[in-house]
Structure formats: C-alpha cells, structure tokens
Amino acid sequence: MPRILTGIKPTGIPHIGNYFGAIKPALDLQHQGEAYYFIADYHSMTSLFDPRQRLEFTLGVALDWLACGLDPARTVLFRQSDVPEVTELTWIIGTMAPMGLLERAHAYKDAVAKGRTPNFGLFAYPVLMAADILLYNSNIVPVGRDQKQHVEITRDLAIKFNLTYGETFVVPEPRIRDESAVIPGLDGQKMSKSYSNTIELFGDEKTLRKKIMGIVMDSRTPAEPKPDADQNLAIQLLKLVAPAEVALDHENRLRAGGLGYGDLKKTLFAQYWDHFAAARARRAELTANPDYVEKVLRDGAQRARATAGDVLARARKACGLA
Ligand code: TYM
Numbered sequence: 001m002p003r004i005l006t007g008i009k010p011t012g013i014p015h016i017g018n019y020f021g022a023i024k025p026a027l028d029l030q031h032q033g034e035a036y037y038f039i040a041d042y043h044s045m046t047s048l049f050d051p052r053q054r055l056e057f058t059l060g061v062a063l064d065w066l067a068c069g070l071d072p073a074r075t076v077l078f079r080q081s082d083v084p085e086v087t088e089l090t091w092i093i094g095t096m097a098p099m100g101l102l103e104r105a106h107a108y109k110d111a112v113a114k115g116r117t118p119n120f121g122l123f124a125y126p127v128l129m130a131a132d133i134l135l136y137n138s139n140i141v142p143v144g145r146d147q148k149q150h151v152e153i154t155r156d157l158a159i160k161f162n163l164t165y166g167e168t169f170v171v172p173e174p175r176i177r178d179e180s181a182v183i184p185g186l187d188g189q190k191m192s193k194s195y196s197n198t199i200e201l202f203g204d205e206k207t208l209r210k211k212i213m214g215i216v217m218d219s220r221t222p223a224e225p226k227p228d229a230d231q232n233l234a235i236q237l238l239k240l241v242a243p244a245e246v247a248l249d250h251e252n253r254l255r256a257g258g259l260g261y262g263d264l265k266k267t268l269f270a271q272y273w274d275h276f277a278a279a280r281a282r283r284a285e286l287t288a289n290p291d292y293v294e295k296v297l298r299d300g301a302q303r304a305r306a307t308a309g310d311v312l313a314r315a316r317k318a319c320g321l322a
Contacts, residue, residue: 010057015198017191018184021144067283082301222260
C-alpha cells in the first residue's frame with residue numbers, strides 16, 4: 001500500500017488553487033493507500049509572525065480538510081508541530097544539503113529577488129519539507145507544480161543520505177496533475193495568497209461575488225466572436241467548478257459571439273458557489289464542534305508520531321547517533 005503525504009501551510013485562508021492543485025487530488029487518493037495529510041504550521045513561521053493568526057489559520061485548514069471530505073477514520077490528519085521529531089530529522093538531513101542547492105530553491109530566491117531579508121527558516125524551508133516527507137516513508141506526494149522543486153530536493157537528500165549511511169529513506173515521487181498543476185488567479189497569474197488574487201475556498205458570498213464580477217476582461221463587445229475563448233480566464237475557472245457540458249457550452253458561445261463577459265462571470269460565480277455548497281455546509285457543522293476537530297488532530301498526531309518515531313530511530317542508528 002503506498003504511503004501518500006501532503007501538507008498545507010496555514011499562512012492564510014486556502015483558495016481554490018490549493019484545492020484543485022493539492023487538496024482534491026490528495027483526497028481522491030486517500031483510499032488508494034495510507035494517507036498522511038497535515039497542516040504545516042512550522043513552515044508558516046518563516047513568513048507569519050502573529051501567533052493568534054497562526055492558531056486561527058491552522059484550525060481553519062483542519063476544518064477545510066475535513067469539510068472537503070478527508071476521512072479521519074482512515075487518513076491521518078495532524079498538525080506538523082505536534083510531531084516535533086520532524087525538527088530533529090531536519091537537522092540530520094540538513095547535513096546532506098549543499099548550500100548551493102538551497103540557494104537555488106525558489107522560495108528563497110524569490111525572497112532575495114524581492115529585496116526581503118530572508119531568515120534562516122526560509123533558507124532551511126526545503127529541508128524541513130524534505131523531513132516532512134521522509135519521516136513518514138512517503139511514496140507519493142500530491143502537490144501543485146510550485147512544489148515540484150521541493151519534492152526533487154527531497155529526493156536528492158534521501159538518495160544522498162542512503163548512499164552515505166545505507167538504505168534508510170524511501171525516495172518519494174511528486175504527483176502533479178497536468179490539468180490543475182497551476183490554477184490561475186483573478187489576474188491571470190498563478191493563484192497565490194501572496195499575490196492577492198485568490199478565490200477563497202470558503203468565504204463570504206458577497207465578497208466573493210464581487211471578486212469574481214471584478215475579473216478584468218478585454219474590451220471586445222458581446223457580439224464579437226472570440227476565437228481565443230479557451231484562453232479566457234473565466235472559462236478556465238469554469239472548467240474547474242462546473243459540469244463539463246456547462247463549461248463547454250459557455251466556451252462555444254463565447255467563441256461564436258453573443259455571450260457577454262458579465263453573464264459569463266455571473267455563471268462562474270453561481271457554479272463556484274454551488275460546487276462547494278455541500279462542503280460549506282459540512283464546514284459550518286464542524287465549526288460548531290471544535291472539540292471534535294481537536295480530537296481528530298490529537299488522534300492524528302498520535303498515529304503520526306508512531307510512524308515518525310520508527311523512521312527517526314532508523315535514521316539515527318544509520319548515521320551513528322547512539
Ligand atoms: P502551500 O500551502 O503554499 O500550498 C498548498 C498546496 O497547494 C498547491 N497550490 C497550487 N496548486 C495549483 N495552482 C495554484 N495556484 C496553487 N497554489 C498552491 C501547492 O502546490 C501545494 O501543493 N511547502 C508547502 C507545504 C508543505 C508540504 C510539505 C507539501 C510543507 N511540507 C510536504 C507537501 C509535502 C506549501 O507551502 O504549500
């Protein structure tokens with residue numbers, strides 16, 4: 001049975017890029033192996049410095065996983081920081097990581113390019129992520145394309161450790177779905193919390209309608225045929241949230257001419273709102289039951305720690321830590 005693992009960083013409210021890029025693919029896999037899904041609260045510390053917000057976003061991501069269909073009887077859902085073994089493994093495999101490799105990691109490179117002063121945590125970010133993956137003997141890591149490099153770094157570190165100290169770690173594979181590898185945001189760039197171009201997975205109806213109706217289109221009239229209809233952002237997003245025939249019908253009408261952008265955006269909002277209606281209702285129920293959510297996380301941490309303890313012991317033994 002393959003071990004499947006992925007994580008979400010609680011630095012804000014998850015958006016549909018996180019959902020279609022990682023949450024949904026991960027949930028679709030949860031019955032094909034043993035799944036370990038977690039909330040990467042240690043990682044959030046490299047860029048978020050408000051403890052109250054960290055707790056709030058961490059709980060929010062747990063609610064999102066459960067509302068979207070994570071089955072806690074089967075899948076292990078846990079907070080990264082409930083398994084502090086991961087920090088020890090970060091040190092151990094950090095000794096396998098050349099500085100040059102980490103200097104090329106995109107989160108660090110982007111921060112430097114933007115003139116930010118990177119902290120050690122940001123520099124070590126890919127090593128902590130590698131420790132997340134290796135600590136649970138993960139075979140498959142479902143992620144969006146922006147995390148591919150991090151999984152490749154993980155593979156490099158695992159292979160180097162295995163060569164240096166003997167077979168210890170499972171070498172994981174990223175699992176990236178072509179059709180949802182990079183979900184575009186409201187401005188057409190990659191959807192990202194840091195670009196303020198997100199459509200939240202769960203949020204206030206009025207705000208989200210306004211955001212979607214505010215998508216900027218070109219100035220062609222409704223009657224004009226649009227041969228590039230498949231490149232239209234609203235069509236691309238509609239393909240994610242609407243039944244295939246509805247999306248195709250709108251694409252064809254846009255291509256032929258006659259469908260106005262305003263009507264297209266209204267359909268997009270309605271379909272988006274509908275797509276997540278059942279999950280939204282489940283989330284509201286779960287929000288009213290915080291003790292249950294806390295219990296799921298505590299049970300998850302216990303199960304995760306059992307696996308983590310075994311792998312860490314194996315790694316310590318391999319490299320001669322008594
Ligand atoms: P994070 O929290 O930035 O993103 C969570 C997941 O969402 C995917 N994603 C997207 N996919 C498609 N289109 C987009 N626009 C888009 N935006 C985000 C990301 O690729 C990711 O899969 N470092 C990770 C968290 C993490 C992790 C791990 C993941 C920590 N340890 C171990 C996997 C395994 C991160 O910051 O993801």
